[in-house]
Amino acid sequence: MEDRKLDVLRAIVEDFVSTHEPVGSKSLAERHGLGVSPATVRNDMASLEEEGYLTQPHTSAGRVPTDKGYRLFVDRLSSVKPLSAAEKRAIQSFLQGAVDLDDVVRRSVRLLAQLTRHVAVVQYPSLQRSRVRHVELVHLQPGRLLLVFITDTGRVEQRVVETHAPLSDAQVADLRTALNTALVTAALTDVPALVAELPDKVDAGLRPVLTSVLTVALEALVDRPEERVMLAGTANLTRAAALDFPGTLRPVLEALEEQVVLLKLLGEAHDSATMVVRIGQENELEQLRSTSVVTIGYGLGDTALASLGVVGPTRMDYPGAMTAVRAVARYVGQMLGSPTS
Amino acid sequence: MEDRKLDVLRAIVEDFVSTHEPVGSKSLAERHGLGVSPATVRNDMASLEEEGYLTQPHTSAGRVPTDKGYRLFVDRLSSVKPLSAAEKRAIQSFLQGAVDLDDVVRRSVRLLAQLTRHVAVVQYPSLQRSRVRHVELVHLQPGRLLLVFITDTGRVEQRVVETHAPLSDAQVADLRTALNTALVTAALTDVPALVAELPDKVDAGLRPVLTSVLTVALEALVDRPEERVMLAGTANLTRAAALDFPGTLRPVLEALEEQVVLLKLLGEAHDSATMVVRIGQENELEQLRSTSVVTIGYGLGDTALASLGVVGPTRMDYPGAMTAVRAVARYVGQMLGSPTS
């Protein structure tokens, strides 16, 4: 495709993103130093429209990029927008004071929402790749134990376990020792295998209890590990809601309230190097077809523990959003690496 | 005030709540068996308007209740709306499967949002009234400990502590023992006092470390204990947003994203018997002046551990919302009492 046509597309995307109004040939030729007349621009526009990169809301209006237009823009036309020094400082100081994992996630999601002025989504780091640091068993009441897993990413998982038969404190202590001996430093992915061998190694009297404990433990750690997602900045959706979201933003809000939906959004296997941008119709979820989603993995080094990203109108500042998402992912990854969390 | 005038007010509130349209004298006289003519109703309406219970959006429209009108309705005119058996079952089964405290809160808030079709807000149970069940100290790295508090309400608080000097495992064990001996079964409100005495009781070598640990512990448990609030059902705000919220629902969404605001909303000392209803202008927060807030405390017996409630348009079904809020509070209280959580 000729260079000038691409320039025109880029100019239209940029103008439309900043003004929220269909952009016409005249103002376009003026504002961007294209060096050609409006008529020429019109020809290019007509051609771009024919190829599906632009549409007109109505015959006598300017042009608006289509999803396909944004896609081309993102893939070939947008230049990376570096963060300002001030932004970098802001990110760092914002994340610095986090006291625990929860706090890291909470701060990240708010930060990302503020930076991009969109809805931010941050998934809790997966337990899958982390290791068991310590297992604690607390005797709550006769017949009821609290099982607490502490992992090296600073995450703590807890579950109540019913043991049917009451246990003595000594038995609980034995159990605790057995669990710790077997599981500490093990990768969580190996836990099921290790657990299978455990019953043979303990006192016969403890075996039924152990089984209950292990069932719960497995469920807590393996079956539903990364189910949690934190959200912030929904108020940003209302920024230009009438323009960006056809009917209401109702379906979007509803979708964002569903953890399952959010997980699906973030769920595709990311590594922390590649960013995924889903534009409008490219989204699998019907209700999010009027939004664009920018996600990336984050974690330790280049193995991703989880994902984070933003959800906004298709008319979004893609370079800006992408830069912010990438930067936050990098910083969060660092925080997890040197675990203040 | 004469009975009939009150009947008229009640009828107007009920009609307006269900239709969302200003209600006129004719339809009112017809639909509710008031036994008087529209003209009479008009007289009563005019009188109610003069007293500030009603307004007209414009001269030739029906009447709409004012905040003061809703207030009178809530105080004197609304009858308690009992839950259906199906609703009770729904509540119970919805809350039953909760696996930990987090899950209890998450389920409650979603349940409340579904029942009322408003925004639901649930505060995490305060640590103030609970007791220390166990203190765990995990050696993360040399010079870095993870301090985990487990309370009898099932809540787990964790903090990383920098100890400056590295410790041996034995020292950590000593510290753990000392902490547990001193603090287990103590009410959290007593922890500061107990903690003050602690340094005298341990090995001189451990004192500086102990001090760091204790500082962090106090901060975690006392200074910012009930800071967490969970939210659900924001999509419900869009239900009739244009009608209920003058400009946009932007300010409302923004307010609801601020934990601080939510805490203030819930923060007034509730016990689990009295419900607080704030209608429109009665709210202290500017941004929530177009909403009504229904809150109640919940907890063990009649001492409240925290609050929960809903936020909706002033035009809300108050009896319904109040019933739902009260019911959920009761059930959640029960769940905390028999701590599956």
Place this chain on the structure above:
DNA sequence: GACTGGCACTCTCCGCCACTGAGTGCCAAG
């Protein structure tokens, strides 16, 4: 004295119309 029917009045809402202006498509000339 309280209620009621009747009536004039007030406004919003809706559809209609003409006008304006931004923007387009096309064509013929450079």
Place this chain on the structure above:
DNA sequence: CTTGGCACTCAGTGGCGGAGAGTGCCAGTC
């Protein structure tokens, strides 16, 4: 291939008039 010119299209705006809902008031009735 680019450009200026020109006719055309169509959303948006404001004015206007009729319809309808609802009110306030008044005089009459029980």
